[in-house]
Amino acid sequence: MRSPLPPRHETVIIGGGIAGLACGRRLQDRQRPFLLITETIGGRIRSSADGTVNLGAYYVRSDYRHVNRFVDRGRRMRRRDALRGNHNGSFTRSDSPVLLHLPQAVRFLRLMSKFRRRYETFRQDCLQMSQAEAIRADRLLFDLYHEPAPRFIQRHRIEDIARSYLTPLAQGTGFTSLDRLTAFTMLVGALPMIVPMFEFTFRFDLLMADFEEPPLFDSVIEVTPAGSHYVITTRANGTFTADNVVVATPIGVSATLLDLGPVKSPIHSHTFLVRGNLRPPWSRAAYSLFPEADPTLAIARQADGSTLFCSVHEHPDFGEYFDTWQVVEHQYWNPAFHLEGDALLECEQGPGLYLIGDHNVCSLEDAYITGVYAANRILSGFDVSTATSPDP
Numbered sequence: 001m002r003s004p005l006p007p008r009h010e011t012v013i014i015g016g017g018i019a020g021l022a023c024g025r026r027l028q029d030r031q032r033p034f035l036l037i038t039e040t041i042g043g044r045i046r047s048s049a050d051g052t053v054n055l056g057a058y059y060v061r062s063d064y065r066h067v068n069r070f071v072d073r074g075r076r077m078r079r080r081d082a083l084r085g086n087h088n089g090s091f092t093r094s095d096s097p098v099l100l101h102l103p104q105a106v107r108f109l110r111l112m113s114k115f116r117r118r119y120e121t122f123r124q125d126c127l128q129m130s131q132a133e134a135i136r137a138d139r140l141l142f143d144l145y146h147e148p149a150p151r152f153i154q155r156h157r158i159e160d161i162a163r164s165y166l167t168p169l170a171q172g173t174g175f176t177s178l179d180r181l182t183a184f185t186m187l188v189g190a191l192p193m194i195v196p197m198f199e200f201t202f203r204f205d206l207l208m209a210d211f212e213e214p215p216l217f218d219s220v221i222e223v224t225p226a227g228s229h230y231v232i233t234t235r236a237n238g239t240f241t242a243d244n245v246v247v248a249t250p251i252g253v254s255a256t257l258l259d260l261g262p263v264k265s266p267i268h269s270h271t272f273l274v275r276g277n278l279r280p281p282w283s284r285a286a287y288s289l290f291p292e293a294d295p296t297l298a299i300a301r302q303a304d305g306s307t308l309f310c311s312v313h314e315h316p317d318f319g320e321y322f323d324t325w326q327v328v329e330h331q332y333w334n335p336a337f338h339l340e341g342d343a344l345l346e347c348e349q350g351p352g353l354y355l356i357g358d359h360n361v362c363s364l365e366d367a368y369i370t371g372v373y374a375a376n377r378i379l380s381g382f383d384v385s386t387a388t389s390p391d392p
């Protein structure tokens with residue numbers, strides 16, 4: 001006797017990070033059913049056990065138009081609150097490099113504001129076309145996407161500004177060096193220099209409000225086409241079939257599930273929540289960004305006196321930074337993100353098969369928008385007017 005067919009879903013979303021949840025939110029708002037299969041809710045948005053500190057994604061910018069609807073904003077993070085590490089081991093928060101290299105600083109700010117305008121348009125476009133299409137449609141963004149950051153810095157003669165500001169920013173927030181980034185990724189990472197940024201508490205209750213079907217907590221191990229639909233195999237609950245599949249897992253996992261070609265290289269990091277007495281100079285600033293190639297990446301002092309400590313090492317030498325310390329939580333990001341390289345991946349991987357997430361552009365807002373776009377593509381199969389109506 002043949003075994004019964006597995007239940008057929010209109011849409012299965014694999015992965016409950018911000019990209020997958022954004023896709024679910026959009027489908028739910030348009031009353032289309034979906035099943036979310038995920039290992040966790042939130043993915044790389046993860047707070048400490050007491051909910052006070054983010055151990056993964058740490059800030060939102062004021063231009064995160066979609067994401068900001070689902071966060072409670074915390075402290076504003078200002079440039080003047082951050083120490084920047086130098087090659088000689090010293091730390092500073094002085095803006096003297098701007099005065100010393102004024103023409104460079106002016107050039108840099110002009111480049112940033114031009115980039116910001118184009119990037120804003122790009123994000124609007126991404127609601128109706130894939131990120132890859134939107135990048136290809138803008139010659140400037142396309143060139144930046146493939147230009148190594150060091151060549152961009154040299155071409156625009158902003159070496160001193162890059163050394164003083166962009167290098168510690170790449171280390172402290174991208175966990176890598178400028179040499180390994182493209183100009184596009186570097187400029188996205190530098191936007192907090194001109195756009196206000198804030199700590200936040202994520203409100204999953206708002207993002208997932210009214211989701212009709214509860215998420216299925218499981219691990220997807222295979223997605224295979226079967227005629228007009230797809231078969232999704234999970235580790236614990238067997239198989240599911242769906243007309244549409246949205247793959248919203250970290251790109252390393254998606255690459256295996258979808259048998260993708262090259263993707264950007266992974267970057268790994270460890271985040272520790274530490275209670276103890278931080279030493280100067282780090283105790284004198286809210287944030288410290290470390291110099292290139294330092295195994296320590298960033299330190300963020302919290303309002304309650306605890307400290308977030310990011311490192312490439314699993315066992316950092318806390319004695320170098322603290323008089324006394326106790327590690328309260330440890331999170332290994334394996335990986336934190338894929339940032340290095342210029343792989344540009346398409347959203348549509350086959351009829352009704354969508355790849356979303358932060359694999360092209362790494363930020364909460366950009367990942368969210370990929371989810372809205374995939375939902376819009378699915379909705380367009382039912383009613384064009386609902387698909388094109390704006391995401392509020």
Ligand SMILES: Cc1cc2nc3c(=O)[nH]c(=O)nc-3n(C[C@H](O)[C@H](O)[C@H](O)COP(=O)(O)OP(=O)(O)OC[C@H]3O[C@@H](n4cnc5c(N)ncnc54)[C@H](O)[C@@H]3O)c2cc1C
Nearest residue numbers: 015016017018019039040043044057058059220357358364
């Ligand atoms: C330490 C750190 C700091 C960061 N700081 C910032 C920041 O300050 N600001 C910012 O904008 N961005 C930041 N980011 C980046 C941001 O967190 C990511 O770009 C964003 O969260 C990616 O969302 P996503 O939905 O694409 O992926 P993820 O959040 O990784 O979600 C993927 C989901 O897939 C699930 N999953 C994985 N494998 C499977 C499987 N086989 N089957 C089913 N489900 C699976 C996971 O459980 C998870 O729920 C940071 C990231 C890290 C790690």
